[in-house]
Amino acid sequence: KNIVILISGGGSNMATIVRTAQQEQWEQRYGARVAAVISNKPDAAGLVFAREHGIAAEALDHKAFASREAFDAELAAIIDRHQPALVVLAGFMRILTPGFVAHYAGRLINIHPSLLPAFTGLHTHQRAIDAGCKFAGVTVHQVTAELDVGPILDQAVVPVLPGDTAETLAARVLTQEHVIYSRAVRALVRSL
C-alpha cells in the first residue's frame, strides 16, 4: 500500500509521517510505505528531507502550466506512477480541481490548521485571535471539491493564550498537527 505525500514547503507534517512510518515499521506491519513526496515548489525543503530518507522526491512547478487543469492532470500522472492507496496533502498550498479530487475520491486527505468548520481558507491563526477565540486547533479531513470542507477524520485543540500572536499560536498548533496526522495516516493504512 503506497502513500504519496504532497507538499509545498518545509514539509514538517510529511517528515513526521515518514519518521513515524519508519519507527513503527509500517511496511513490515501494515504493508504500507511512503512511496513518493511531490511538491509544486521545486525549492521545497521537504524534497531534500525525502531524498535523504530514500524516498522518491519530485517537483512539479505549477508556474510551468497554462491552467490549473493542466497542472492537476500532470500531477495525477506522476502520482499514479506510484499506484497510491492514499494521497496525503501536507502543507500543500494549492487548490485542486474537481477532476483531480474525483480521481482520488476516498483516498485523498488534508490537514487544515483550524477547528473546521471554523476558519476555512488562509490566515486561520490570526483570524482565531482576532475573533477572540479561547481555543484553536487542527483538523484532518477527507478532501472534497469544496475547499476545507470534507468529512472530518480527526481534530486536536490547543488553548489560545493571552498575548498570543499568529506565530506563537501556529507553533502550538503545528505540534498537534504532527501528532494527529501521523495517527490519522496510521489508522487509514491499517484499514486499507
Ligand code: GRF
Ligand atoms: C502549516 O502551517 C500547516 O498548518 C499547514 O501548512 C503549514 C506548513 O506545514 N498544513 P508543513 O510544515 O509544510 O507540513
